[in-house]
Amino acid sequence: MIYIILCILVNTGLILAFRLFPKFGIDSFQAIVANYFVAAFLGFQIAAQPFNLGFIFHQHWIYYAMMLGLLFVSLFYLISVTTVVFGVSVASVANKMSIVIPVTLAVYLYHESISTLQIIGIVLAMVAVVMVSFKKSDQSVKITTQWHFLLPLILFLGCGSIDALINYLQRKFTSPEISNEYILSTAFMFAAIGGLFSFISLLIMKKTTMHSKSILVGLVLGVPNFFSMFFVMKSLESNYLNASTFFPVNNMSIVVLSTVVSIIAFKEKLSRLNLIGILLSIFAIALIALM
Numbered sequence: 019m020i021y022i023i024l025c026i027l028v029n030t031g032l033i034l035a036f037r038l039f040p041k042f043g044i045d046s047f048q049a050i051v052a053n054y055f056v057a058a059f060l061g062f063q064i065a066a067q068p069f070n071l072g073f074i075f076h077q078h079w080i081y082y083a084m085m086l087g088l089l090f091v092s093l094f095y096l097i098s099v100t101t102v103v104f105g106v107s108v109a110s111v112a113n114k115m116s117i118v119i120p121v122t123l124a125v126y127l128y129h130e131s132i133s134t135l136q137i138i139g140i141v142l143a144m145v146a147v148v149m150v151s152f153k154k155s156d157q158s159v160k161i162t163t164q165w166h167f168l169l170p171l172i173l174f175l176g177c178g179s180i181d182a183l184i185n186y187l188q189r190k191f192t193s194p195e196i197s198n199e200y201i202l203s204t205a206f207m208f209a210a211i212g213g214l215f216s217f218i219s220l221l222i223m224k225k226t227t228m229h230s231k232s233i234l235v236g237l238v239l240g241v242p243n244f245f246s247m248f249f250v251m252k253s254l255e256s257n258y259l260n261a262s263t264f265f266p267v268n269n270m271s272i273v274v275l276s277t278v279v280s281i282i283a284f285k286e287k288l289s290r291l292n293l294i295g296i297l298l299s300i301f302a303i304a305l306i307a308l309m
Contacts, residue, residue, distance in 0.1 A: 030272050048236060054240065058206035061203025091212050181250075250268070267303050
């Protein structure tokens with residue numbers, strides 16, 4: 019239970035941290051790239067197995083780790099683009115509704131049992147996410163190319179794929195010899211490498227300039243970012259909740275907590291629809307976790 023609570027708290031903290039970036043002039047992409055170097059380093063220090071590049075490249079899970087790492091770094095960018103083009107509401111809904119993918123795969127591939135009430139809870143959770151996230155978007159941004167319309171769908175599939183991949187790696191490859199930390203750190207390493215190549219390309223094309231403040235913030239961000247994923251794997255490993263119940267409870271709890279903190283810390287005003295959504299979220303979580 020403690021890992022689930024820590025997972026919710028750390029992920030909520032990350033969301034709130036990203037919210038503050040524009041206020042302090044932090045370049046999100048540079049901070050994201052820097053954070054993965056720290057996350058990878060921290061994970062390899064915690065892992066019982068010593069870092070060995072030759073050993074990693076001979077593992078069957080390396081391709082999954084590469085895929086997960088590239089998803090990590092690219093989806094942060096897609097979230098920012100989706101937010102600019104469609105507004106916060108669409109980006110948030112596409113992200114949180116992605117719980118459908120890992121839950122469906124957990125039931126289908128791993129034959130996890132799920133009750134009728136839990137199915138109702140999952141449906142209510144998705145409705146609640148829409149209600150909580152729905153706010154008036156910025157209509158000043160014009161869609162200039164048709165492919166932008168695919169961004170919410172790509173974000174939905176990508177975020178769901180991350181959760182599904184983490185669940186698969188935890189089930190298939192973690193063992194006393196290969197720990198959660200080692201696999202996650204490898205994914206973070208590939209995220210850092212992929213992000214660095216992208217950043218260097220942008221520098222060469224003179225589409226960005228290096229901001230030392232953003233990089234320093236990213237180095238600090240790497241610590242909670244590592245633990246945000248580490249606690250997901252530990253929560254799944256604990257078997258306190260199976261994957262089909264953990265992901266909805268985790269995602270919905272993050273939505274509710276981040277919303278409440280935003281009201282208190284950032285004086286955000288919620289509509290009646292948002293407030294009903296929060297209450298519905300709590301009810302959905304109870305159905306999924308307790309039934």
